[in-house]
Amino acid sequence: MAFNLKGIRVPPNSATLQEARNRTFDFFRQACRSIPTIMEIYNLHDVVTVSEIRSTISSEIRKNAHITNTKVIDMLLFKGMEELGNIVEHAKQRHHIIGQYVLGRRGLIQDVGDKDQDISDFLKKFYNSNYF
Amino acid sequence: MGLGLLALRSSRASALSRFYRVLASQNPCNGVRGIVSTPELQNAEAAAAAAQPEPTPVIPPRTPVAGARVQFANPEDAIEVFVDGYPVKIPKGFTVLQACEVAGVDIPRFCYHSRLSVAGNCRMCLVEVEKSPKPVASCAMPALPGMKIKTDTPVAKKAREGVMEFLLMNHPLDCPICDQGGECDLQDQSMAFGSDRGRFTEMKRSVVDKNLGPLVKTVMTRCIQCTRCVRFATEVAGVQDLGMLGRGSGEEIGTYVEKLMTSELSGNVIDICPVGALTSKPFAFKARNWELKGTESIDVTDAVGSNIRIDSRGPEVMRIVPRLNEDINEEWISDKTRFCYDGLKRQRLNDPMIRGSDGRFKAVSWRDALAVVAEVVHQVKPEEIVGVAGQLSDAESMMALKDLLNKMGSNNVWCEGNGNLPQTDLRSGFLLNSNISGLEKADVFLLIGSQPRVEAPMVNARIRKTVRATQAKVGYIGPPTDFNYNHQHLGTGPQTLLEIAEGRHPFCSVLLNAKNPAIIVGAGLFERKDKDSVFSAVETIAKLGKVVRPDWNGLNVLLLNAAQAAALDLGLVPESSDSIESAKFLYLMGADDVNLEKLPADAFVVYQGHHGDRSVYRANVIFPASAFTEKEGTYENTEGCTQQTLPAVPTVGDARDDWKIIRALSEVAGVRLPYDTLGAIRARIKAVAPNLLHTDEREPAIDSTTLKPELFQKISMAPFGTSVENFYMTDSITRASKIMAQCSTMLLKK
Ligand code: SF4
Numbered sequence: 001m002a003f004n005l006k007g008i009r010v011p012p013n014s015a016t017l018q019e020a021r022n023r024t025f026d027f028f029r030q031a032c033r034s035i036p037t038i039m040e041i042y043n044l045h046d047v048v049t050v051s052e053i054r055s056t057i058s059s060e061i062r063k064n065a066h067i068t069n070t071k072v073i074d075m076l077l078f079k080g081m082e083e084l085g086n087i088v089e090h091a092k093q094r095h096h097i098i099g100q101y102v103l104g105r106r107g108l109i110q111d112v113g114d115k116d117q118d119i120s121d122f123l124k125k126f127y128n129s130n131y132f
Numbered sequence: 133m134g135l136g137l138l139a140l141r142s143s144r145a146s147a148l149s150r151f152y153r154v155l156a157s158q159n160p161c162n163g164v165r166g167i168v169s170t171p172e173l174q175n176a177e178a179a180a181a182a183a184q185p186e187p188t189p190v191i192p193p194r195t196p197v198a199g200a201r202v203q204f205a206n207p208e209d210a211i212e213v214f215v216d217g218y219p220v221k222i223p224k225g226f227t228v229l230q231a232c233e234v235a236g237v238d239i240p241r242f243c244y245h246s247r248l249s250v251a252g253n254c255r256m257c258l259v260e261v262e263k264s265p266k267p268v269a270s271c272a273m274p275a276l277p278g279m280k281i282k283t284d285t286p287v288a289k290k291a292r293e294g295v296m297e298f299l300l301m302n303h304p305l306d307c308p309i310c311d312q313g314g315e316c317d318l319q320d321q322s323m324a325f326g327s328d329r330g331r332f333t334e335m336k337r338s339v340v341d342k343n344l345g346p347l348v349k350t351v352m353t354r355c356i357q358c359t360r361c362v363r364f365a366t367e368v369a370g371v372q373d374l375g376m377l378g379r380g381s382g383e384e385i386g387t388y389v390e391k392l393m394t395s396e397l398s399g400n401v402i403d404i405c406p407v408g409a410l411t412s413k414p415f416a417f418k419a420r421n422w423e424l425k426g427t428e429s430i431d432v433t434d435a436v437g438s439n440i441r442i443d444s445r446g447p448e449v450m451r452i453v454p455r456l457n458e459d460i461n462e463e464w465i466s467d468k469t470r471f472c473y474d475g476l477k478r479q480r481l482n483d484p485m486i487r488g489s490d491g492r493f494k495a496v497s498w499r500d501a502l503a504v505v506a507e508v509v510h511q512v513k514p515e516e517i518v519g520v521a522g523q524l525s526d527a528e529s530m531m532a533l534k535d536l537l538n539k540m541g542s543n544n545v546w547c548e549g550n551g552n553l554p555q556t557d558l559r560s561g562f563l564l565n566s567n568i569s570g571l572e573k574a575d576v577f578l579l580i581g582s583q584p585r586v587e588a589p590m591v592n593a594r595i596r597k598t599v600r601a602t603q604a605k606v607g608y609i610g611p612p613t614d615f616n617y618n619h620q621h622l623g624t625g626p627q628t629l630l631e632i633a634e635g636r637h638p639f640c641s642v643l644l645n646a647k648n649p650a651i652i653v654g655a656g657l658f659e660r661k662d663k664d665s666v667f668s669a670v671e672t673i674a675k676l677g678k679v680v681r682p683d684w685n686g687l688n689v690l691l692l693n694a695a696q697a698a699a700l701d702l703g704l705v706p707e708s709s710d711s712i713e714s715a716k717f718l719y720l721m722g723a724d725d726v727n728l729e730k731l732p733a734d735a736f737v738v739y740q741g742h743h744g745d746r747s748v749y750r751a752n753v754i755f756p757a758s759a760f761t762e763k764e765g766t767y768e769n770t771e772g773c774t775q776q777t778l779p780a781v782p783t784v785g786d787a788r789d790d791w792k793i794i795r796a797l798s799e800v801a802g803v804r805l806p807y808d809t810l811g812a813i814r815a816r817i818k819a820v821a822p823n824l825l826h827t828d829e830r831e832p833a834i835d836s837t838t839l840k841p842e843l844f845q846k847i848s849m850a851p852f853g854t855s856v857e858n859f860y861m862t863d864s865i866t867r868a869s870k871i872m873a874q875c876s877t878m879l880l881k882k
Pocket residue numbers: 354355356357358359360361362385404405406407409410
């Protein structure tokens with residue numbers, strides 16, 4: 001386990017929302033900086049571009065944009081760091097990355113798009129799974 | 133001595149071994165190792181005497197065991213007994229054990245079973261009765277007025293402990309590899325009432341295992357000779373296959389000669405065997421009962437709708453066991469119900485498929501499959517669209533199918549088994565009007581073209597119960613078949629029917645003398661061309677024998693499939709009887725028993741279902757659907773009782789619930805059905821057949837038999853046929869089941 005344990009030391013809680021926000025930006029920057037390494041070690045050049053990965057990261061962060069509790073933000077940040085750490089440490093394999101951050105975004109079905117515009121909610125869910 | 137033992141115990145507890153030695157030397161009987169762990173039991177009299185001076189505490193009334201209720205036919209028949217000082221009123225003829233149950237005291241037992249005769253041979257149910265010199269076996273002892281029963285005294289406890297010790301003497305200690313482990317009466321009761329050590333040092337006896345066929349596994353060394361299985365086989369199942377051989381320690385359960393147990397109810401001995409002597413063969417070593425998740429559901433392999441519990445582990449159905457429902461299946465289920473579940477794992481359809489030009493199926497996405505079907509359906513004329521619902525369809529999907537076809541402009545939709553032009557206006561014309569438990573009131577049965585033993589084993593068990601209890605007479609018209617009760621074979625076809633209708637047959641007098649005559653007509657007759665005249669002949673008999681009265685409706689139809697009753701209630705009736713011959717687009721919703729020979733070669737067939745069964749060979753497109761263990765669906769049984777299945781396991785592969793597929797197809801085809809949820813589709817059903825929403829209630833039919841015209845002319849003399857050729861394989865699930873295939877080869881051998 002070459003994973004640097006210092007990296008996951010729990011930082012003190014954010015005192016204000018502003019502090020949590022800054023930390024989030026820091027995390028995003030850190031993640032963006034590691035994208036080239038990630039592309040390299042997982043050999044992703046032929047499946048995805050740097051900008052796509054970057055937007056995946058930002059959308060992943062934006063998914064939690066509504067959260068205002070600093071403790072929750074800290075926890076999510078911690079989880080994000082851990083995930084990033086795992087990825088950079090090559091603790092995952094290529095298909096994990098592709099499944100979660102490349103294909104997982106748009107699903108395995110490629111032909112969604114304008115065809116799905118005029119169908120009902122029911123049918124959309126029906127195509128996805130039996131359980132809704 | 134009592135004091136010495138008390139001291140002995142306390143000294144052991146506090147580990148004061150020095151004192152122990154001193155005391156032990158004073159105690160003359162320290163060499164005897166007491167089997168009893170509670171010292172009061174060792175000296176019952178002394179302990180009882182010691183307890184005497186205490187004032188008797190007021191015992192609050194307890195709730196009866198398992199909701200036991202008493203009905204007093206006649207208030208004078210009530211007697212009062214005292215159970216542990218608490219007075220209870222019970223009817224005359226109750227046993228002591230039943231009285232205790234009413235009083236809320238559960239008596240341990242092995243051989244007693246409320247639905248079987250009393251054997252009284254295990255002695256586990258011993259209780260103390262005041263003024264009787266010995267403890268009495270409560271299951272066999274009638275309660276007498278004023279009896280003072282004590283279930284909790286040292287004498288009773290000691291008696292139980294003793295019985296347990298004797299039972300365990302010859303019982304193997306193989307609980308870790310026993311399938312009954314965890315739901316074993318012997319385990320539970322030895323924990324509750326047994327001693328904490330054994331004194332037995334000799335060899336245990338062993339017994340050769342018997343071969344009872346592909347369903348029941350035997351480990352006869354575990355048997356405790358309670359004879360429940362023997363009594364079940366002779367009394368309920370009506371086969372004399374099992375019996376008790378030998379005496380004393382040589383006593384064994386077995387088939388007298390090398391023979392399999394050939395009963396359609398044989399699986400129930402697994403449930404009633406209190407130990408692991410009889411267990412399920414297909415379930416052997418597959419799972420432990422505490423890992424299983426139970427889902428209360430309904431059986432769909434016949435029209436009875438037996439209540440079952442589906443035990444699953446993860447995505448797999450591990451076994452099916454019965455649930456108590458006094459009105460339908462009591463606590464038994466048929467072997468087909470119990471063992472068909474392995475069919476749910478084989479031959480499953482899991483992807484939408486389209487048959488390519490080379491005749492092979494290709495898996496495609498739902499999107500493509502629906503698009504293809506939607507395109508084809510618009511190229512045919514509305515009257516060339518035909519839909520058939522299968523035996524196992526639930527009410528929701530049949531409603532959706534009918535609505536879809538109606539929206540397309542076709543009304544050619546029916547449910548298989550219901551014949552060509554079924555009579556649906558009068559519910560009494562297709563239901564078991566006297567209801568299943570009501571059959572017990574009948575004193576004469578006339579079975580017309582129906583073989584209840586294979587068509588509906590649970591109904592047959594009721595008839596047998598009635599015949600056994602009241603010597604009811606049974607007349608049967610139809611091809612020769614197996615019965616497990618006394619019956620009179622009157623004839624094979626409509627000829628006999630007409631004779632009875634015209635009063636020329638000797639059976640007429642039996643019918644006329646009956647108080648509550650019941651006529652049961654098999655749904656196999658629906659398929660006959662002359663069914664209207666057959667039914668009017670039946671009605672004439674009914675009128676003749678006063679079978680339908682305000683207080684008794686004995687004119688019954690015994691349906692064959694789970695979907696039939698709901699389909700008729702929803703009005704799934706085709707417009708013309710030969711629509712298959714002119715069909716260009718055929719939608720089969722799980723229908724595998726329709727005759728597709730007359731279907732034009734260029735017809736486009738869509739098969740929606742869960743198994744690759746017969747109809748798949750002809751299908752052009754396959755929609756995978758979920759089976760009854762995987763969906764929530766409404767079913768109406770043959771007596772008109774609505775019940776629901778619940779999903780126990782997830783669906784296989786890319787399958788979808790039946791009604792969802794039809795709803796999705798309707799949208800792709802541009803005729804969108806107005807319901808998106810199960811609730812919405814039920815609201816739609818409510819408009820058509822409100823009784824289908826009253827779950828677990830039986831909706832009796834309003835009778836008006838006199839409205840129908842009488843016609844006698846074109847009755848054909850062809851004898852009645854059998855509608856169930858092979859009891860073990862009647863639908864797509866059972867046909868896919870390996871166990872059912874084994875059963876049919878081994879048990880149906882002539
Ligand atoms: S096999 Fe089971 S049910 Fe039959 S006598 Fe033995 S213990 Fe009782």
